[in-house]
Amino acid sequence: MTSLFAVTRATLAKDVLLEWRSKDAINAMLFFSVLVVVIFSFAFDPSAEESRRIAGGLVWVAFLFAANVALNQTWMRELRNQVLDAYRVSPAPANALFLGKALGNFFFVTVVELAMTPLFIVFFNLRILGPAWQLVIVLVLGTWALVVNGTFFAAVSLRTRVRELMLPLLLFPVSIPALLGMVEATTAILTGDASPRFWLNLLLVYDVVFTTACLLLFETVLHAE
């Protein structure tokens, strides 16, 4: 009997090992994020106050685009040598594959976010006026919002000919409420003007709703012809 937990853990460990050996997703995300930070900093050249107001938007837009790279990679690995078919002919639960992949993507994107945050602070001369620890909550909830839907929609677009284009077309519209929550919560913390509580609650509800929906629908996606 195959348990959800055991297969999720095995899939996560396997994906981390594959990424450790290839570094395809992490390198591409890092390179992309650095480019975005540098270009934005030259394009806007903001004052310290302006930086606090726009940084939330810039940071999350950069992470959203960068995450796309990882999300496409994660399923491409399963297409090479048709390895996904080996999973489909096994009795392992479909949701374990989804959870393993989503957790793997969460880990990869978080690594990039942690590497990029100091760079953002330096380039945009940021000084946080609100409770900085709440940024950790925004980071966790926001990143999960990106990767859970991204992992799902990357699987949906897997069998299309223009999958790299299809993923953002599907993911970005669905991510708008989450992106709004991430940006507003981050800006509220950076400026210290308002409480981010409402936006954090929005993110939490968004994560619960979409995680549930993805888990309910993934088996259909996995076995679609």
Added chain:
Amino acid sequence: MPADPAPVLELDSVSKLFGRVAALRELTASFAPGRLYGIFGENGAGKSTLLRLIAGLARPTRGRILRWASDDLHPALARMGYMAHASLLYDELTALENLRYFAGLYGLAASPACEDAISSVGLDPALSRRVGDYSQGMRQRLSLARALLHGPDLLLLDEPFSNVDAGSAASMAARLGRLRASGKTIFVVTHQPAHLEAVADESLWIAAGEIAARQPGIGAALAASTGVTQ
């Protein structure tokens, strides 16, 4: 007189359409356990599609597939092994890392099943080379090990002898013969019927999505392949 054993697999008017193209047309057949079936035919005849339908990777457009008298696929998955034309292996992992992952999908303890499976196809479980660096023949053998890892009762093999040297192919065929003798049911799609000469019980000739012929042994397939090559 003993009753005929219950069939492992029954195809009931199975058709598979891709758009307007019929890959398989109204296939009806029944297959007994403990036999090795060779499936032959020209490219595009529908052989691989048939295996994919049996494995549950595709659904019939019309008709039913019964595995162990049930059309519920999920309980049958743990009892089937599938080897495709592609390796179904991760190139960046070693043989042992690959099989450990797949063992987990079947709820198997990784050791010593994975080492045994790798050794049984003539590969070294301690080999630290990644599968991407393997020769095509080594990949084929490892792919067979993956398909056999959980001891399936029904084995579906698509072109297992392609790109394999004659010695390895003979040893793979002998292994299939032993599996059949132990009661496993095996379907082998191949363009090289000679490898199955000593072990096949029946041959199916698929043409234009239909079972054009079903005969004991593989004499007709051998004759046809000889005719093609001469």
